Amino acid sequence: MSADVGRRAVVRTGRILRFLGWFAARLVVANLVVAREILTPGWRLCPAIVRVPLPGASSTEVVLTALCVGLTPGTLTVAVRTSPPVLFVHGMYADDPDGFRRQIVELQRNLLSAVRPVGRRPAGPAPAAGDPDGR
Template sequence: MTPLVPSPLSEAVVRCGRVLSFLFYYSRRFLHANAVVAWEIATPGSGIAPAIVKMPLRSTSTLEIVALAHLITLTPGTLVLEVQQDPPTLYVHGMHAADPQRFLTTLRDLEDRLLGVLRPRERSAA
């Protein structure tokens, strides 16, 4: 029995779906971060709870690491402080990171979604 090989068209449709899903996800994340920072500026008091987290990466190529670092830094309230390539690691400052583990989880979610867009689809072995 011959294994099913996806057609180039079906792979393009899957990739397009991943890209659209990622753009929707990042747009929501970006707008939410803008709203949180704007609220912080406009209201009295302070809800700032800064933290710096070490984020070991699954990203391996320079493109993956740089793209992730840029997306994190573009998001208001977050900043990549250092990038290490061996082993791949980011040090990220979060302005609203009262729970550093939860903050790290959101960063890992961003990386997972980005890798889903940048890496080719896994093919199952027959």
């Protein structure tokens, strides 16, 4: 095994472990928020469906993003468009659609940095606030 292949394997393993730790923390927080909602009904519930563009994502990356969204309590992927790649995500706490969209884009970026080969850039920038195509 060449030194370059070994270095890429170490970097990729580190990225995957970093994503798993980040995602596990996100899952714990999401579970606590949902548990609080159950214990104190009407606390902060503000459901909405938000359009989340995924520029530059392959079909596999779109599926992985949708699966991670579905694993997170309080969120659910309700539709997927493949060309251009877009997720429609239902969130129980989407009182700020732009902020909710940024959370999904952050999830996607962290996921892509873990699954893409070393040297390939994560997804493009999130849509600007107020962008008509961002909703």
